[in-house]
Amino acid sequence: MQAELFASDGSSSLAHLTLADASKSRADDISLHFSPAWRAQLFYVDRVVRRRSSLIDSPEFFFAKNGKSDLRAELHASVDAIFLPPNPQKPDDHALCKFPRRSAWLIENLQIDRKLIPTIYCRELDQFLQRQSVKGISLVFASYYLNNPASMFGHTFLRLHRGKGPGQGEPNALLDSAVNFAANPTTTNALLYSWLGMTGGFPGTFSLMPYYLKVQEYNNSESRDLWEYPLNLSQQQVDNLMLTLWELGPVQIDYWYIDENCSYILLVLLETTNPGMNLASSFNVMATPADTVRAVTATQQFSGTVKYRPSALSTYLQREKALNSSELEKFKQLIARDEINIDEIFSGIDDGKRAQILDAALDYIDFDEGVAGNRLPEIQKQRRIDLLKIRSNIRIPPLPLQEIPEKERPDRGHWSMRVGFSLGEVQTKANKYQLVDFDWRPTLHDLGTPSSGYSANLQLKMLEFKFRHYNSSTRKVTRLESAKWFDVLSVPSLGRVKTPLAWRLAIDSQPDRMIDALGDDCYRHSMVGGAGVAAGSSSAKLYMISLIRASLSCRGREGSQVALGGILGFLSEVNDAMKISLNGIWWRSFQINDRNVLVRWRRESEAKFTYIYSDSHEMGLFVKTDDESRSIGGMSYGFYF
Amino acid sequence: MRMFKYLTLGFLTLALAGVFGESAMAEEAKKAVKKTKKKKDASGETSGTSGGYVPAYGPAGCGLGSIVMGSKPGFMQVFAASTNGCSGSQTFGITTGTSNCKDAPSGEASAQERKVFVEMNYAQLSKEASQGEGEVLEAFADILGCAEDDSDLNAFQALSQAKYASLFNNQSSDAVVDGYVMAIKSDTNLSNNCVRLQNN
Numbered sequence: 001m002q003a004e005l006f007a008s009d010g011s012s013s014l015a016h017l018t019l020a021d022a023s024k025s026r027a028d029d030i031s032l033h034f035s036p037a038w039r040a041q042l043f044y045v046d047r048v049v050r051r052r053s054s055l056i057d058s059p060e061f062f063f064a065k066n067g068k069s070d071l072r073a074e075l076h077a078s079v080d081a082i083f084l085p086p087n088p089q090k091p092d093d094h095a096l097c098k099f100p101r102r103s104a105w106l107i108e109n110l111q112i113d114r115k116l117i118p119t120i121y122c123r124e125l126d127q128f129l130q131r132q133s134v135k136g137i138s139l140v141f142a143s144y145y146l147n148n149p150a151s152m153f154g155h156t157f158l159r160l161h162r163g164k165g166p167g168q169g170e171p172n173a174l175l176d177s178a179v180n181f182a183a184n185p186t187t188t189n190a191l192l193y194s195w196l197g198m199t200g201g202f203p204g205t206f207s208l209m210p211y212y213l214k215v216q217e218y219n220n221s222e223s224r225d226l227w228e229y230p231l232n233l234s235q236q237q238v239d240n241l242m243l244t245l246w247e248l249g250p251v252q253i254d255y256w257y258i259d260e261n262c263s264y265i266l267l268v269l270l271e272t273t274n275p276g277m278n279l280a281s282s283f284n285v286m287a288t289p290a291d292t293v294r295a296v297t298a299t300q301q302f303s304g305t306v307k308y309r310p311s312a313l314s315t316y317l318q319r320e321k322a323l324n325s326s327e328l329e330k331f332k333q334l335i336a337r338d339e340i341n342i343d344e345i346f347s348g349i350d351d352g353k354r355a356q357i358l359d360a361a362l363d364y365i366d367f368d369e370g371v372a373g374n375r376l377p378e379i380q381k382q383r384r385i386d387l388l389k390i391r392s393n394i395r396i397p398p399l400p401l402q403e404i405p406e407k408e409r410p411d412r413g414h415w416s417m418r419v420g421f422s423l424g425e426v427q428t429k430a431n432k433y434q435l436v437d438f439d440w441r442p443t444l445h446d447l448g449t450p451s452s453g454y455s456a457n458l459q460l461k462m463l464e465f466k467f468r469h470y471n472s473s474t475r476k477v478t479r480l481e482s483a484k485w486f487d488v489l490s491v492p493s494l495g496r497v498k499t500p501l502a503w504r505l506a507i508d509s510q511p512d513r514m515i516d517a518l519g520d521d522c523y524r525h526s527m528v529g530g531a532g533v534a535a536g537s538s539s540a541k542l543y544m545i546s547l548i549r550a551s552l553s554c555r556g557r558e559g560s561q562v563a564l565g566g567i568l569g570f571l572s573e574v575n576d577a578m579k580i581s582l583n584g585i586w587w588r589s590f591q592i593n594d595r596n597v598l599v600r601w602r603r604e605s606e607a608k609f610t611y612i613y614s615d616s617h618e619m620g621l622f623v624k625t626d627d628e629s630r631s632i633g634g635m636s637y638g639f640y641f
Numbered sequence: 642m643r644m645f646k647y648l649t650l651g652f653l654t655l656a657l658a659g660v661f662g663e664s665a666m667a668e669e670a671k672k673a674v675k676k677t678k679k680k681k682d683a684s685g686e687t688s689g690t691s692g693g694y695v696p697a698y699g700p701a702g703c704g705l706g707s708i709v710m711g712s713k714p715g716f717m718q719v720f721a722a723s724t725n726g727c728s729g730s731q732t733f734g735i736t737t738g739t740s741n742c743k744d745a746p747s748g749e750a751s752a753q754e755r756k757v758f759v760e761m762n763y764a765q766l767s768k769e770a771s772q773g774e775g776e777v778l779e780a781f782a783d784i785l786g787c788a789e790d791d792s793d794l795n796a797f798q799a800l801s802q803a804k805y806a807s808l809f810n811n812q813s814s815d816a817v818v819d820g821y822v823m824a825i826k827s828d829t830n831l832s833n834n835c836v837r838l839q840n841n
Contacts, residue, residue, distance in 0.1 A: 172788070174762075174780040212762060212780065220765065355772075362768055374763040374814070392771040392805030 020083040023110045024076045032109055033071040036275035041102055041244065043253075043268055044071060045280065055268060057203070058251040063095070078102055079110070086118050097122035101243035128246055132177060134238055136161035136230060138307070139266070140178070141293045141410050142218040143225040144455055153444065153460075154289040154410065155218075156263045157181070159211055159228060160242075174212040179245060181206050181253075181262045181269075203252035204265065206245065213373075220312050220372035227410055228307040229297060237273040244272045263289040270296070277301065288416040288443055290453070294615065297411040306411075308404040312367040318401055319360035320496060327357055328496060334361040334387065335368075335497075337379065342390060355396045358387055364497070407576065413453020414615045415640035416443045420466075424622075424634015428514065431472050435634060437481070439466040447489055448581040448608045449618060450573055456538035459489040479521060483509040491534035491543040491571075502534040502543050504567070512553045514628065524559070526551035530566075541571045549587070563589035563602075581608045603627045616640045752818075758784055759814035766817075767809045773802035785821065786837025793834045800828060 032038065042062075043055040053069040054061070062068055063077030081095035082103050096103045097120060107114070138159040158179040163171040181204055218224045233241070253265060264287040267280040279295055296302055310318070323331055333345045334357065346354055365384050369377035377384055406412075420439040425432065445451075447459035461484055468481035485507045492500040505528070512524040532545030546566045553559035569583035584605040591598045604626040612618045618638035625631040759766060762777050769775030778798055782788040787797040801808065808820045825831045825838055832838070 172776070172780040172783045174776055175783055210758075210761075212758070212777070216761060216765070359772065366764065366768070371764045373761050376764055376812070388767060388771040388809070389806055392773075392802050395773060395799075395802065397774050398772050 019116050020080045023079050023083075023106075023112055026110050027075055027079065027106075028072075033075040035109070037105060038071060038075065040268075040272045040275040041105065041247075042067075042071065042074060043272075045268065055253050055265065056248075056251050057254045061247075061251045075106070078106060082106060082112070082117055084118075086120050091120050092122055092124045094118065094120050094122075096120050097125050099247050100125055101240055101247055104243075125246060129239075129242060132160060132242060133162060134160040134177075134242055135163055135235065137233055137238060137241065138228040138230045139270070139293065139296050140214070141227040141229070141289060142222075143227065143311075143408075143410065144458060144460075156266055156289045156292060157214065158266065158269075159214075161230075174210070174215060176211040178209055178211045178214040179206060180209065180214070181265045203254060204262070205252055206248055208245070215309065216373045218311070219309055220366065221370055221375070223311040223313040223367060223370070225311045225314055225408070226309040227293075228309070229293065229411070230303045230305060230307070231270070231296070231301045232303045233273055233301065241269070241273050244269065261287060261289075263287050263292040267292050267295065270301070274301070290410045290413060291416050294411050294413070294415065306404060306409060310401060312363065312371075314405075315401060316360065316363040316367045317495070319356070319363050319399070322356060322399060323360060327353060331357050331360050331364075332497065334358070335364050335380070335383075342386065351394045352396055355391065355394045356399060358391045358394070359398045362387055362391065407452055408455075410453050412615075413445075414449070414612060414618070417441070418638050418640050420636055420638040422620075422622075422634050422636035424632055426470070426630060426632045428630050429628070431474070433470040433472045433475075435632070436469040436471070437466060437634075437636070438468075439464065441465070441484075447491070447571060448579060448610050448620075450577055450579045450610065450612050451538060452576050452612075453615075456541075456573070457490060457492045457534070459487065461487040479511060480509075480523075481511065485509070491541065491569075493537065493541060494533060494535050499533070502532045502545055503530065504545050504547065505529050512555075512559065514630070522554040522559075524551050524553040524561075532566075538571075538573045543567075543569045543571075547585075547587075549589075558592060558594075561589050561591040563587045565602075577612055579610045579612075581610070582606070601627070755781075755784055755818045756814055759817050763812070763814055763817070770801035770809060771805045774798050781821075784837070785825065785835050787825065787831060787835040789834065789836060793831070796828075796831055797825075797835075800824060800831065 027033065038044075044053065045055055046052045054067070056062075056068065059065075059068075062074055063081050064070060064073040067074035067077060078095065078099070081099075084095070086094040086096075091097065096118065100122065106112070107117070138161065140157050140159050142155040142157075144154050159173075160177040160179060161173075162176055215226065218226055248269075264280060264283055267283065267287065271277050271279045277299060279292075279299065282295060283291070320328070320331070330345055330349070333340060334342070346357075349357075362384065365371065365377055365380045365387075369379060371377050371384075418439075418441045420437070420441075422435070422437040422439075424435040424437070426435055441461060441464035443462050444460045445454045445458070446461060464482075464484040464487070466481045466483075467478065469478040470476065487506040487508070489504045489506075491502045494500070507525075507527045509523050509525045512522040526549050528547055528549045530545045530547035532543060534541060534543035536542050544566065547564070549561075549563040549565070551561045551563070553561075565585060565587035567583055567585045569581070572580045574580065582605075584603070587600075587602040589600050589602060591600065604624070606622070606624045608620060608622045610618060610620045616639060618636075618640070620636040620638065621634075622636065623631070623633045758781060762781070765775070765777040766781060769778040778801060779788060779794060782794055782797040785797075788794045804820075804824050808817060808824065811817070811820075822838060825835050
């Protein structure tokens with residue numbers, strides 16, 4: 001092997017320099033550094049937040065000192081590196097081994113004679129490629145995670161297929177590999193952490209792991225559905241992606257609050273397979289994971305098929321659904337937390353039904369206690385062992401699970417960012433105004449909107465701003481009508497066994513005075529929280545949540561308020577495109593006014609009809625009244641992008 | 642001035658989202674830490690690497706794999722996740738890839754791969770073995786080389802179910818692997834057909 005290393009290393013280093021110079025001037029002649037393929041390989045982007053530079057923050061990724069921002073300098077330095085003789089102790093450190101894709105591309109495009117550059121056997125690279133031997137790639141979306149607001153936007157990563165497409169002889173998917181991009185926090189100091197998290201202080205890195213680990217993490221540990229989107233890539237493109245991953249290996253990309261999140265970085269990575277794809281460039285500011293999925297499914301690269309992996313919860317719910325009421329009783333006895341006699345419970349039931357009830361009970365325990373990997377249940381540990389033993393004596397396979405819940409496919413959902421425009425009228429005690437509203441919201445979903453592609457139980461809104469122009473014969477006013485900093489409403493329905501909590505948490509700011517009242521534009525900042533229950537399905541759902549609200553106005557102590565109340569709501573999805581939403585809110589508020597406590601009742605009710613077509617356009621009609629005899633009605637148009 | 646106030650408020654909102662998620666993940670954190678400790682004792686290895694440019698992927702190969710659990714989750718990671726619009730934090734675990742290396746000549750590498758697989762899939766593997774089928778069980782058959790054709794796979798799944806009580810009697814993954822190797826070797830059909838068990 002040593003001999004092979006030096007096979008072409010007979011010439012002097014001066015000669016190498018001259019050869020490199022010749023190639024560099026050829027590159028300048030054809031302006032090779034402007035080539036989209038070169039930019040893609042260097043992760044070079046031109047965006048609003050970060051202009052004209054590479055996303056990669058590790059200097060080791062570049063040969064030139066200013067390689068991060070200077071495409072030409074980097075190209076020249078890379079050419080120099082290719083011609084350098086290898087270090088006999090560490091041949092794997094040579095440019096040809098560390099940056100195989102970049103090197104191959106330069107050699108091809110500059111028509112460099114292979115005889116003039118060192119011949120190196122890259123052992124580590126070779127082993128890496130052999131072990132992976134990847135034939136195809138899927139983009140995987142881990143769905144919104146209700147129990148944890150941080151995961152509500154979902155997540156994406158890649159699955160590297162060892163086999164090409166489904167069919168006979170397809171290797172087991174769980175033994176494929178996954179590529180994940182994530183931030184690695186470097187501090188445990190809370191303040192420092194917050195600051196670094198916002199400003200890109202945490203290095204993000206790629207990691208490669210068995211796919212089964214990701215399935216355990218999302219499907220079982222966190223109970224999130226997984227959606228796999230196989231991509232149409234040629235073997236050449238797949239190979240190139242693997243080489244790019246190899247080149248990226250240890251590099252770091254600083255994480256930025258708005259734009260450089262995991263999903264965006266994956267898009268840039270996918271774009272290196274086909275620089276003309278223009279995937280990432282469509283995201284100038286913000287990329288939510290589901291948006292990047294929609295962007296990919298809109299391209300030729302999407303193969304058209306989707307694979308669904310149900311979460312522990314989805315699996316359990318399917319098993320439970322298949323039980324009739326007497327079987328459900330048996331099931332409840334099996335999962336009860338006190339002593340049971342299983343033989344007694346199962347007396348008179350045939351093996352098929354026993355298997356079905358046992359499978360439901362096992363899946364329930366696994367979901368309920370987050371059983372995953374080597375983590376076994378704590379409360380029902382012995383019960384699970386007992387049930388498994390009994391199950392192993394029944395030689396009947398579990399019922400097959402349902403295919404794909406088409407409606408929930410994340411690529412079917414509307415885009416995340418919304419701008420809205422509405423026209424209407426408001427009638428107050430004294431006046432009548434024409435209204436023009438403009439609103440903007442970067443993420444994500446309102447429960448009043450049909451839920452295709454989203455959870456029918458979850459509303460998540462962040463940074464929603466609404467500006468309103470009032471126009472009457474006597475007054476014209478434009479003001480910020482509301483700012484919703486954060487608004488979550490979760491209304492999971494009561495199950496036959498589980499009774500999940502419905503809850504709400506919201507922080508907003510609104511003008512403290514009615515439009516008729518003249519004077520300062522004082523704003524009231526409130527925080528609302530509460531818990532309750534919901535029942536029904538997405539076609540008709542009723543929810544009831546008791547609420548508590550604390551609010552401060554700009555007048556300080558005067559005007560600070562505590563209120564108790566409740567919301568009663570009804571949601572009905574007529575079909576995939578139409579939704580009706582009705583709700584009433586009652587408040588009893590206690591407010592400090594001139595050193596007295598002012599107690600007031602307040603009622604509001606609202607009705608909304610929403611029609612959404614394609615993933616971008618939404619029309620709505622709304623009516624709203626409150627007990628200060630204000631009533632508002634109008635129509636709205638929303639555009640998602 | 643007002644703008645500044647709003648920005649502050651927005652920031653607080655995000656922080657609050659973090660706090661909210663913390664309690665849900667605290668338990669997870671404890672378990673992850675426990676697991677890490679256990680893992681280190683069991684394998685006696687650290688995340689070894691062959692050097693060079695490979696480290697971020699770990700050895701990305703056979704035999705060297707050890708499992709490194711992610712850093713302790715909680716407010717920190719949740720905050721990072723919320724500010725990044727996706728939860729990419731590795732709360733469950735990062736492992737250096739020991740799968741996909743079944744062609745490695747060394748018997749040690751495949752033994753290591755089996756152990757890691759069973760450890761990381763223990764709960765699902767035991768469930769599917771008792772049910773007599775499933776994707777995790779199939780993957781395990783694949784690792785042992787018992788999935789070369791459908792009849793082998795069926796025989797392997799039937800064996801898992803029939804011998805469930807003895808195979809999964811002990812909850813250590815080592816015992817499960819050893820039990821499987823013994824059970825397969827004493828099965829005339831499978832011992833001939835499970836290709837990856839023949840040379841060790």
